[in-house]
Amino acid sequence: MTSANSAGRRKDHPFTDATEPNLLDDVFDYNLPPKIRFDGPLVEYIDGQPVQFDPRQVKSRDIFITDTTFRDGQQARPPYSIEQMVHLYDLLAKLGGPRGVIRQTEFFLYTKNDRETLDRCRALGHPFPECTGWIRADKGDFRLVREAGLKETGLLTSSSDYHIFNKLKFKSHRQCMDAYCEVVAAAFEANVRPRCHLEDVTRADWNGFVLPFVDRLMRMSEQVPPELSVKVRICDTMGFGLHFPGTELPRSVPKIIYKLNQECGVPSERLEWHGHNDFHRVHANGTTAWLYGCDALNATLFGFGERTGNPPLEGAIIDYISLKEDLCGIRTEVITEIADYMRSIHLPIPDNYPLVGRHFNTTRAGIHAGGLRQDERIYNIFDTTLLLNRPPRVNLTDKSGADGVAHWINEFFGLKGDERINKIKCHKVARWVMDQYEVHGRETSISDEELEAKVRELMPEYWEKYAPR
Amino acid sequence: MSSVLERVIRVTASVLRLDPGDIKPEQRFAVDLGAESVQSIELVAMFEEEFGIEMDEDEALAVESVGAAAEYITKVCQTQGVHV
Numbered sequence: 186m187t188s189a190n191s192a193g194r195r196k197d198h199p200f201t202d203a204t205e206p207n208l209l210d211d212v213f214d215y216n217l218p219p220k221i222r223f224d225g226p227l228v229e230y231i232d233g234q235p236v237q238f239d240p241r242q243v244k245s246r247d248i249f250i251t252d253t254t255f256r257d258g259q260q261a262r263p264p265y266s267i268e269q270m271v272h273l274y275d276l277l278a279k280l281g282g283p284r285g286v287i288r289q290t291e292f293f294l295y296t297k298n299d300r301e302t303l304d305r306c307r308a309l310g311h312p313f314p315e316c317t318g319w320i321r322a323d324k325g326d327f328r329l330v331r332e333a334g335l336k337e338t339g340l341l342t343s344s345s346d347y348h349i350f351n352k353l354k355f356k357s358h359r360q361c362m363d364a365y366c367e368v369v370a371a372a373f374e375a376n377v378r379p380r381c382h383l384e385d386v387t388r389a390d391w392n393g394f395v396l397p398f399v400d401r402l403m404r405m406s407e408q409v410p411p412e413l414s415v416k417v418r419i420c421d422t423m424g425f426g427l428h429f430p431g432t433e434l435p436r437s438v439p440k441i442i443y444k445l446n447q448e449c450g451v452p453s454e455r456l457e458w459h460g461h462n463d464f465h466r467v468h469a470n471g472t473t474a475w476l477y478g479c480d481a482l483n484a485t486l487f488g489f490g491e492r493t494g495n496p497p498l499e500g501a502i503i504d505y506i507s508l509k510e511d512l513c514g515i516r517t518e519v520i521t522e523i524a525d526y527m528r529s530i531h532l533p534i535p536d537n538y539p540l541v542g543r544h545f546n547t548t549r550a551g552i553h554a555g556g557l558r559q560d561e562r563i564y565n566i567f568d569t570t571l572l573l574n575r576p577p578r579v580n581l582t583d584k585s586g587a588d589g590v591a592h593w594i595n596e597f598f599g600l601k602g603d604e605r606i607n608k609i610k611c612h613k614v615a616r617w618v619m620d621q622y623e624v625h626g627r628e629t630s631i632s633d634e635e636l637e638a639k640v641r642e643l644m645p646e647y648w649e650k651y652a653p654r
Numbered sequence: 655m656s657s658v659l660e661r662v663i664r665v666t667a668s669v670l671r672l673d674p675g676d677i678k679p680e681q682r683f684a685v686d687l688g689a690e691s692v693q694s695i696e697l698v699a700m701f702e703e704e705f706g707i708e709m710d711e712d713e714a715l716a717v718e719s720v721g722a723a724a725e726y727i728t729k730v731c732q733t734q735g736v737h738v
Contacts, residue, residue, distance in 0.1 A: 587695045607711040612692070612699040619692050 208562075215568045221507040227476065229430050229439045236443065240476045243508050248475050250501050251457060251483045252277055252290035255302070256319045256339075257495055258485035259293075262532065267298055269530055271305045273486070276523045278311035282514030285313035286505060287498070288481070291339055294318045294329040303333055317380070322368045327375040337378040339418060340368060344395050345385035358394045366401060373409050380416040382459070386441065387425040391434050399449040416455040417445060418483065421470060424463030424493065428473035438470050442477040457481035462493040471496035472504045486523060487534060487541065499523075499540050517572040540573065547578040549630070554579045554589035558608075581631040583622035587615040594640055597633075598651035606647060613643040658705075658731075658738050659724040665700045666720060669693060679721030687720075701727060707734050 212220045226237040254277070255270055265273070274290065281287030292306075293299045307316055318338035320326035330338045342365045343349060355361035365381070372379035381402060389395050399417060406414035419441060427436045434440045438458075445451045458474030458481070460467045471482045488497035499520045506512055524534055524541035536544045546569050548554055556563035557577055565577040576596055579589040591608035600606060608615070617639050621627040641648045656664070659679060667674040670687055683689040689697060698714045701707075701723070707730050717723050731738045 586691050608695055609698050609702065609709070609711055609714070612695045615692050615695060 213562075213567075215562055216571060217510070217512070218503045218507045218567050218572070220510045221504070227430065227439070229437075229443065229477075231440060231443055238439070238443075238477055243476055244510070246480060247454065248480050248482070248505065248508075249286055249288040250281070250498060250505065251481050252287055252314055252485065252498060253459070253483050253495065254290065254485045254489070254498070256291045256293060257459075257490040260491045261489050261494065264298075265530075267302045267305065270302045271309070272526065273523070274306040274314070275309055275311070276519055276526065277314055277486075278309070279516055280502065280519040280523065281313055282516060283312070284514045285315075286502070286513055286515050287314045289317050289337075290314040291317045291319045294320060294326075294333055294335075294338075300333060303335075322365060324368055324371040327371055327377060330372075330377050331375050335377065336412075337380055337416070338372070339380040339382050340372070341384060342368075342381040342398075343384035344398070344420075345389040346394070347388060348385050349394070358390075362394070362398050362401065365398070366405065369402065369405060369415060373405070373413055376413070378413050378416065380418055380457070382418040382420050384420045385422040386419055387421045387435050388423060389435050391444065395435075396444060396449060399445060399451065403450050414455065415451075416457065417451050418457045418459050419445065419474070419479065421458070421460045424461040424467065426460060426466065426470045428466060428469045438473045439477045442474055442479045446478045453478050453480040457483050458496075459483040460496050461491065462488060462495070467494065467496050468500045468504075471501060472508075475504075475508070487527065487532075487538070489532070497539075503540065518574045521573045521575055544578075544580060546575060547580045549580050549582055549589070550584050552586075552588075554585055554592045558588050558592050558595075558605075581618055581636065583619060585618065587611060590615040590618055593636060594644070594647075597637065597640065598647070599653075600651065610647070611644070614639050617643065657724075658728050659721065661704055662701065662720055662724045662727065665704050666697065666723075669696050669700055677720060679719065679724070681720050682718045683720070683723075684718070705731055705736060705738065707731055707736055 212222060214220065223240045226239050228235050228237055254273065255265070259265060277287050277290060292303045294303070303316055316335065318330050318333060318335045320329060320338055320340055322341045343353060349355050349358065349361045353361065355364070369379045369381065383389070383395065386395060402415045402417070425436050426438050428438050430439060434444070442456065445456060446453060456479040458471055458479050460470045467488065471484065475482055482496060482501050484496040484498035484501045485494065486498050488494040502515060502517065502520065506515060520540060528534060534541055536542045539545055546565055548557060548564055553564045557565070557579065561577050570576040578596055579585055579592045581589050581593060587608040591606065591611045594611055594614065595605045614636070618631060621631065641652070663674050663677045666672070666677055666683070666687065670689055670693060672687065677687065681687055683694060683697065694715060698709060702709055705727055707727070709730055714726070717726050728738065
């Protein structure tokens with residue numbers, strides 16, 4: 186195999202002039218998020234041997250998203266009210282669409298409110314997301330799962346020695362494994378599918394505990410009907426997971442998926458990745474898990490979750506579409522609806538947060554506004570008006586120039602094509618904006634309300650014609 | 655009656671706050687007369703108002719000097735039937 190610094194790899198790249206732009210619009214189809222394409226296999230060295238993964242298979246595999254907004258997501262904030270959770274569940278169902286791209290969501294089962302929420306969500310009658318539970322690894326807790334009538338529940342099977350010895354105080358790996366397997370057996374007995382959450386697995390002793398434990402879970406699963414067989418949630422509890430090829434276990438996402446999927450024989454549809462964002466890798470790690478053979482990506486709305494949060498569900502939705510090259514029944518505009526609802530219940534979303542922040546597609550620089558005015562694709566990631574109901578905008582400062590002012594006015598009036606007002610006609614508003622900074626020494630950006638008032642005052646003929654009624 | 659060039663100089667002096675006597679046809683709006691971005695837009699807007707014409711934004715903003723502006727405006731006036 187050649188290495189990147191091999192000699193003799195120089196080659197000529199002949200220049201062919203073009204008089205028409207090559208916008209690469211097969212990949213950057215403006216009506217979809219940009220497609221994620223692969224031109225070859227991924228190679229990972231596992232136990233010293235090269236193993237190939239074909240990431241193109243993801244297009245035909247039944248990958249999906251599972252939600253933990255009401256479990257991990259709720260651990261990071263004051264509790265949602267029952268009404269709020271039922272409304273969010275309804276919105277998740279709309280977002281994920283009829284094919285169940287958002288396949289499941291999990292609920293606590295411990296309080297009266299937990300159970301009422303679950304009942305009311307199920308009463309909505311949506312086929313997806315399916316409601317599942319979450320309990321501690323306590324045999325007595327299966328009574329809660331049974332009473333709730335759930336078919337599946339997550340249970341804590343912490344896997345690192347930080348947890349096994351230092352937190353849970355087991356005396357040995359064997360004692361710990363026996364205890365976990367007793368709970369799994371109790372789940373089978375209760376006719377409930379166990380989803381074993383391998384907590385802290387990216388800091389665990391893989392050969393000493395994780396692999397033998399999962400082997401045992403698979404052997405136990407062979408003794409029960411397929412619908413009860415164990416699912417494995419891979420919990421990168423502290424965000425130590427690494428998506429780069431060539432890293433070592435226990436931190437390598439590719440190797441983790443391979444070992445569980447190929448060596449332990451956990452089928453892809455029973456593997457789920459659950460990440461945390463302590464090192465800013467949460468979204469990339471989640472998508473990587475999909476590519477290497479894990480079908481389920483566990484996520485929360487806007488990444489809210491314990492400490493630094495979980496994979497952002499809306500980001501997973503966009504990558505899902507980019508990988509599938511199709512909307513697959515997903516209603517992307519509901520992402521904006523959910524963000525608006527979150528803000529209305531006082532959940533803060535930073536202004537620059539991708540896809541939903543107030544300024545995620547707002548430009549401030551005049552030269553960018555000029556680009557937007559000529560062709561909005563120049564500075565907009567995709568058709569955000571179509572997919573997110575969020576037209577690209579400019580936020581005006583002294584750097585915005587007349588281009589920025591003209592763009593703001595046209596967007597405000599909703600003018601398209603030949604109807605758009607040129608920047609010459611906007612000169613009085615542009616002058617007012619500049620004077621705010623040059624004459625009055627302003628240091629903040631101009632608010633929409635101020636601009637609206639100025640357009641009304643300085644461009645009355647256009648206001649009369651185009652102002653929203 | 656003032657010529658097109660005289661009227662262009664008068665408008666330029668007003669927008670850029672200069673003495674009309676200091677403005678020469680060969681001078682360039684941005685480089686020699688110091689017109690900033692927004693002032694260029696204001697110049698085009700004031701020329702439109704002065705002559706009662708509509709100018710193509712890109713063409714008008716591409717005009718660099720005072721003399722060239724007078725020539726361009728004369729051409730637009732002819733095209734739009736405005737007597738100057």
